[in-house]
Amino acid sequence: MSDLILYSHPFSSYCQKAIVAFYEKALPFTQRMLEDEGAMGELKAAWPFGQFPVLKDGARHFAETSIIIERLDQISPDIPMIPTDPDLALETRFMDRVFDNHVQAHQQRIIYNALRPEADRDPLIATEAKARLETAYAWLDGVMSGRTWAAGEVFTLADCGAAPGLLYAHWTHPIPKDLTHLWAYRRRLLARPSYARALDEARPYRNYFPLGAPDED
Structure with missing residues (x-):
C-alpha cells in the first residue's frame, strides 16, 4: 500500500x-x-x-x-464503511445522500450567504434553507426512532457524514429540542471515539465559524 x-x-x-x-x-x-x-x-x-x-x-x-x-x-476492507450486505449497502448510500444533500447542503447555503458582504446577503436564501433543514430534522427524527446508527445497528459511511453534518447544522439552525430521537443520535455521534478525536482536532479553528460556535459541543 x-x-x-x-x-x-x-x-x-x-x-x-x-x-x-x-x-x-x-x-x-x-x-x-x-x-x-x-x-x-x-x-x-x-x-x-x-x-x-x-x-x-x-x-x-x-x-x-x-x-x-x-x-x-x-x-482496508476489514472494517467496511459500506456494508457488504446489498440492502444495507443501499440504505447506507441513501442515508449518506440524505446527510450530504438535505442537511449539509442547506446548512452551507446559510453559511455562504452569511459570508457575503452584508449588502449582498439574500434573506430568502436563509429562509428557504432553514425550512429545508427543519424538514430534514423532522424526517430524521422519525427514522432514528428505530435505529442506533444511520443505516441500522452498524456505524457506516452515512454516520461519517452525519456527525459533522448535524454538528454544524445545529450551530447554524438549531435542532428543535422535542426531536428527541435525532438529539440522541447526535449525542451518540459526538461520543463516538473516531468523531470525538476529529472534533477535538478542529477546536482551535472554531473562530472560523461565521455565526459563532456555541460552547455546548
Whole structure:
C-alpha cells in the first residue's frame, strides 16, 4: 500500500467525514493542511475545482468524500464503511445522500450567504434553507426512532457524514429540542471515539465559524 495523503482542513465538515473513516479503520495517513499555499496548489493541480478533501494514493487522486471513503474500503476492507450486505449497502448510500444533500447542503447555503458582504446577503436564501433543514430534522427524527446508527445497528459511511453534518447544522439552525430521537443520535455521534478525536482536532479553528460556535459541543 502506498502512503495515503489527505489534502484537508480539520474544520471542514467534509474533511471530518473522511477523517472519521480513517480513524474508524485505524488507517495511517498524512494530512496536508490546506492553510499551506503549497498544499492548495498541489490539490488544485489534481482537482482544479479546488474542493476538499482530496486523497492521493500513489499516482492516483480521489475527490468527493463518499468516493474517498469507498476507496478506503478497497484499501482496508476489514472494517467496511459500506456494508457488504446489498440492502444495507443501499440504505447506507441513501442515508449518506440524505446527510450530504438535505442537511449539509442547506446548512452551507446559510453559511455562504452569511459570508457575503452584508449588502449582498439574500434573506430568502436563509429562509428557504432553514425550512429545508427543519424538514430534514423532522424526517430524521422519525427514522432514528428505530435505529442506533444511520443505516441500522452498524456505524457506516452515512454516520461519517452525519456527525459533522448535524454538528454544524445545529450551530447554524438549531435542532428543535422535542426531536428527541435525532438529539440522541447526535449525542451518540459526538461520543463516538473516531468523531470525538476529529472534533477535538478542529477546536482551535472554531473562530472560523461565521455565526459563532456555541460552547455546548
